[in-house]
Amino acid sequence: MIQSHDSVIVRTMSRILIPLMQLFALYVLFFGQYGPGGGFVGGVMLGTSLILGILVFGPEASSYRLAQKVIHGDGVGLIIFAGIGGLCLIGGGEFLNYSSLEIPWVDTDAHRRYLGILMTQVGVAVDIAVTAISIVLSLSLIEGREETNA
Numbered sequence: 001m002i003q004s005h006d007s008v009i010v011r012t013m014s015r016i017l018i019p020l021m022q023l024f025a026l027y028v029l030f031f032g033q034y035g036p037g038g039g040f041v042g043g044v045m046l047g048t049s050l051i052l053g054i055l056v057f058g059p060e061a062s063s064y065r066l067a068q069k070v071i072h073g074d075g076v077g078l079i080i081f082a083g084i085g086g087l088c089l090i091g092g093g094e095f096l097n098y099s100s101l102e103i104p105w106v107d108t109d110a111h112r113r114y115l116g117i118l119m120t121q122v123g124v125a126v127d128i129a130v131t132a133i134s135i136v137l138s139l140s141l142i143e144g145r146e147e148t149n150a
Contacts, residue, residue, distance in 0.1 A: 004059075005057075005058075014053065014057070018053050024045065025042045028045060029042030029121060030042075030118065038124070039120070039122065039123070040125070042121070042125040043126065043127065043128025044132060050063060050070070051067075051136050054133075068137070070129070070133055071137065081120050083123075084120050090102060098115070101115070
């Protein structure tokens, strides 16, 4: 069972580190096509920041309630990823061929590709973050059941 941490130092450092982790995760996500990073790494970092909040502040904290709500959006990342690919198909191209992505305010292929890659990376990040959080919460429920059965 997950319990809150009783150290003032750990709680204070977590209050400082969690927003910084989330900000850096968004940086890695949005600028991943220019260097190392992208959807997978950004999603892992976002999920880890929420998991840290759960482990430090316990189940009575708002981060735990947020994580429980995030789990209900499990297929959203897949819908975003497949939706972008479907929009490419509707535009007359191949699946995930972003040059045929129909976006009304974008007129160049380079911008279409940039937005297509960015949106698919967001879908991957959402799916990875939700999966990481659901694994941790599932394991904590299993551990809680074993403690009550013993």
